[in-house]
Amino acid sequence: MKESIIYFSIKIFGGFVRLLPLNAALFLGRCIGVLVYYFDTKHKAIAYANLKMAFSKEKSSHEIKKITKKLFMNYGENLMELLRMPLLDKTKYEDYVQIEGKENVGKGLEQKNGAILLAMHFGSWEMASLACAMLDYPYKVIVKPQTKYSKLDDLLNSYRACGGNVVLSRGMGTRDLIKSLKNN
Template sequence: MKLSQDVTWRLLQGFGWIVNRAPHGLAVRLGEWVGVLVWFFSRARVDRAEARCVRVLQVGVTTARAIVKESYRNLGRGLAEALRLPSLCPGLMDYIDIHGEENLKEALAKGKGVVALTAHFGNWEFAAAALALKGYPMNAIGAEQRDPRI
């Protein structure tokens, strides 16, 4: 185990402890702040992301920088919400609106199962948790993390 992984794990545990004791709005704001901090200290990754935005979205550097910074802010927000899932589960549905559930029910009624694809767009962890709380069977596939504790 690398020292950086151990430090990251301990920071995540500490941040999780904080956001699980904070009101939801404050926890999300703290997550945004963490996202901006990571953006600030991750220059190599940020530079690559900005270059991709310029190339793929065909925008200027200033616009690309704003897009990437907002993406990091959103990832921090998602991190705070994901870390709060254990304490939110009883009232999770208070934070979520499900649109198109009838489509899922119709597909499941065919008896063949459903493969739902999502990306890092919004808080997909909340979506999976909400569907599981509503009784839908759920399996997730993801990439292996460098640190198995994460």
């Protein structure tokens, strides 16, 4: 029951987000990110600790707190972008994503070596994966399954796949990924 409520809530919310202009959707995402920052103290503490470990010599505690808050705001924007993915096609993606170094991927594919692109959870990683699919590169995305909510997982993965990406589950997808590189 809980899973169905979450699934339909996200599905309805996604429909609403797709009706908004992009700037309004991103603003809403930042607002959601700020709310999560203030109310999800567990994940805020984890993010802060990780950033402090990485930047304690270069940044003050105040600066690290500001970065942590911006990180949550960025997650909110990424959620909005993910929910808007069904709107994008090959004629529109360049309005949202600027790709640098795509010639390197092309060279790797021409040489039959394949290419691996790594993305971290910073910036617009969901849009970057969609942009690669829009470039007609054979693109596979490895994701961590949402084990508690399989319906929600299926919905989010359908958004990720709408541009032509193949979505692989972490762990199970490793073998398929290696096979794809060899077959290039």
